[in-house]
Amino acid sequence: MGGDDRIVYLDNAATSWPKPAGVADAMAAFLRDSGGNPGRSGHRLSIAAGRVVAEARDAVAEALGVGDPLRVAFAANATAAINAALFGVLRPGDLVVADGMAHNAVARPLTELGRMGVSVKWIRCGRDGSIDLAHAEKLVRGTGGRAARMLVVTHGSNVCGSLAPLGELAGVAARHGATMLVDAAQTAGIEDLGLDSLGDAMVAFTGHKAMLGPGGTGGLAFSRGADIGRVRPLVRGGTGSASDSEDQPAFMPDRLEAGTANGPGLAGLAAGLGWIAGNGGRGAIRDRELRLTEALVSGIAALPGAAVYGPEPGRPRCAVMSFTLAGWSCSELALALDERYGVLCRVGLHCAPRAHRVLGTFPDGTARFAPGPFTTEADVERAIGALAELAAEGGRA
Amino acid sequence: MSGRYGYVLFHTSAAAFRAEKAAREPGASGNRPSTGARLVPTPRALSSDCGVSLRFDLGEAGAGDAERAMRALLDARGIPFDRIAEA
Incomplete structure (x- = not known):
């Protein structure tokens, strides 16, 4: 996937990007x-x-x-x-x-x-x-x-x-x-x-x-x-x-x-x-983001060594999901996703140590993907594909 | 223009801007004040405050009609105001 400068921005839970031109x-x-x-x-x-x-x-x-x-x-x-x-x-x-x-x-x-x-x-x-x-x-x-x-x-x-x-x-x-x-x-x-x-x-x-x-x-x-x-x-x-x-x-x-x-x-x-x-209203945008989130959840959960945290499929949720990949520390994973694939996310404890204790991911944290209104299905496929390659490499802790 | 104005005084400018929008909506209400309401600095004679008021033309027919229409509009929209005065 190298040689492509396109960014897959999956950090909308930190702040949405891009913003509408207006x-x-x-x-x-x-x-x-x-x-x-x-x-x-x-x-x-x-x-x-x-x-x-x-x-x-x-x-x-x-x-x-x-x-x-x-x-x-x-x-x-x-x-x-x-x-x-x-x-x-x-x-x-x-x-x-x-x-x-x-x-x-x-x-x-x-x-x-x-x-x-x-x-x-x-x-x-x-x-x-x-x-x-x-x-x-x-x-x-x-x-x-x-x-x-x-x-x-x-x-x-x-x-x-x-x-x-x-x-x-x-x-x-x-x-x-x-x-x-x-x-x-x-x-x-x-x-x-x-x-x-x-x-x-x-x-x-x-x-x-x-x-x-x-x-x-x-x-x-x-x-x-x-x-x-x-x-x-x-x-x-x-x-x-x-x-x-x-x-x-x-x-x-x-x-x-x-x-x-x-x-x-x-x-x-x-x-x-x-x-x-003017673009379908929040309900339509939410439904679309949730479909992309569910696609991320199911796609990542199927990868060898991956663990997904949070609601089971079909349970109430918002467009945020967290995971870990065996053999990869969160920071190394984020760096590889950014530098090699242009996939941007947030890793670590996300300013919520108490929530990570609940999920059983404290103190190492997780990687977090959060699609937004401008995220495409191709973006989701690209992110999952990147993780599949990194999973196959076996990790870098 | 009669040259006679009513002023709606508000506690907060946030209410004043809501009132201006309501008064300017075309055909929003049968009670809509008939003349171009606009926000102006509150006349010193009415208040020592530094805020804005909604000025509206009281018209020739009778100041009471224009004022009643303005009150009806504000009440219908639930927009709180301090008082309506003439200046």
Whole structure:
């Protein structure tokens, strides 16, 4: 396969690439034509910039199933949003329950909150990444009459692609008066989250993965039933509103949006979501990506020395899969795939050591393939073919 | 143009941009304000804030009709606002 410079990009779980052409165009147009500060001044460039941000907010609300776009607060990324939710709600003495597939974007803030006197409990997960719902119920119910304040759910595992049953987990949270925080970094923009139907819930989303926007975009969105008033803002500052007061505004989205918005980024995010809507919608893109993922799972599982981790075929999943190849360390495998075959992936622990412990792949990690909307069947065949050759070589640990 | 304007004041500019979009949608609602609504800096007489307001023509027939139409539009879309004032 040498002599071909074509890239097979299978690292869409890290960030989607390529972006639709309109994304870069929208970002350049923002800087060139509407470069005012959105929501601050009243002149034409500021208003033009504000319209772009409003367009992005409307598109994100639609993508997440939020009826009122004002319940979407933008942030720098999903991690910032998760921190805003966790540190904004939890207090010493509270109980928080999270699932074992958590990314470090959840695990590290929870570790710090644990030091601050918050009780942190972890839900057991099966070797396929599935959440033990009975264990979730038991932990959220709590002991001594003290139920959990919050249930934190990894919607789609960034390691193996397992997909959490949001509706059932929302039921668990509702039965015990907990609010639910969903880490939807892998799924927002491609799965139907139906946030307004999840009771008292928040979703942390990123703009640069399935939403096809640029890095530096993301945020925290609230369901119709969420009590936003209990989220104490982590970051306070100028909002362009209530400027006579030195208190942070209580209303959304200004409550959680201090400082100048990422106008160029949000212009790109709106364009990314617009591309999805104009190309069959997220359902069609998801179905196609899942077919490619299943093809990767079955093709790689059939290779000698290969082990695939995560949901069995046909089980709920997102377009992420993980594997190892006997005789190959993950790092050597990634290097060979990149240099010899132009196949780009991410290997190691994927910022999710807890999930790798669940899968039994800690500390060595796995190689991860994640197709995107521009991945082709030929790309999948090429990746599997490359692995077949490397498997035949017998490895390089 | 009558030269008389109503101003919708909002707590957040995010709501102001939603309102502007709703008011400009062609044929979106029978209650749509009949004149070109646009975002302008909030008149100093109405607020000390640095934000924008949605300005709309109050028309000749009666300020009440235009204001009622604007309120109906905002309510129908669930867009929160502070108040409507004349200036």
